[in-house]
Amino acid sequence: MTTSTSSAVHTSHPAFIPSQQFAANTQQLLVDLTDLHLQGKQAHWNVVGKNFRDLHLQLDEIVDSARDFTDELAERMRALYITPDARSATVAEDTSLAPFPATEVDTATTVDLIVAALYTVAKTARDIHDAVDAEDPTTADLLHEIITRLEQLAWMVDAENRVANQSRPAQLNV
Numbered sequence: 625m626t627t628s629t630s631s632a633v634h635t636s637h638p639a640f641i642p643s644q645q646f647a648a649n650t651q652q653l654l655v656d657l658t659d660l661h662l663q664g665k666q667a668h669w670n671v672v673g674k675n676f677r678d679l680h681l682q683l684d685e686i687v688d689s690a691r692d693f694t695d696e697l698a699e700r701m702r703a704l705y706i707t708p709d710a711r712s713a714t715v716a717e718d719t720s721l722a723p724f725p726a727t728e729v730d731t732a733t734t735v736d737l738i739v740a741a742l743y744t745v746a747k748t749a750r751d752i753h754d755a756v757d758a759e760d761p762t763t764a765d766l767l768h769e770i771i772t773r774l775e776q777l778a779w780m781v782d783a784e785n786r787v788a789n790q791s792r793p794a795q796l797n798v
Contacts (some may be wrong), residue, residue: 638705647706649752652718653770654697656745657705657714659719661690663741666724673731675784686738686777688746693770700763720744735784742778746771 642650664687694768698708721741729737749771757764785791 634662636744640704640760642704642706642759646704646756646763647701648764649756650697650701650706651709652720653720653748653752653767654694654701654710656710656713656720656748657690657694657697657770658715659721660741660745661687661694662715663721663724664690664738666726666727667738670728671729671731671734675731679734679781679784682777682781683734686781688744689773691779693766693773696766697770699788700766705761720748732785735781736738739778739782742774742781746778747775749774758785769797 626635627725656701664683668680670684671683698710721744722737724737724741749767752769753764753771762771
């Protein structure tokens with residue numbers, strides 16, 4: 625049996641070629657989504673205290689959303705001939721998220737930390753939105769989905785630490 629290899633060069637002609645800034649913007653969001661997934665699992669494994677079980681389950685929901693969005697964004701990047709990089713060293717170096725503790729964390733503190741992480745990633749998506757939309761409205765549609773879901777999750781988790789008509793959401797440093 626012989627194996628033949630083609631000497632022809634494959635050349636594709638995509639309808640849209642993103643700029644370097646577009647690639648950098650989507651890469652930053654990929655990094656932040658990846659770190660959100662990792663921080664969510666860290667919190668999931670180490671949260672303790674009142675309302676543990678509900679928060680434990682909410683964290684899985686956050687992790688699943690972050691993981692799904694990471695995959696969708698990375699595949700969108702590949703469809704546009706951008707090489708995504710979510711290696712651990714890249715994520716550690718480039719993330720916009722504050723570090724999550726390596727110890728057990730009380731439920732109330734976990735809520736505040738995860739809400740801050742969710743809003744940080746949503747802010748990244750909002751910060752890059754207009755530039756992405758100017759080049760590719762299709763990718764901006766994905767950003768809309770990400771922002772909508774992350775802000776919904778942040779609201780739901782943040783409600784854990786609120787008292788009706790007596791407290792406001794904490795000011796977050798994002």
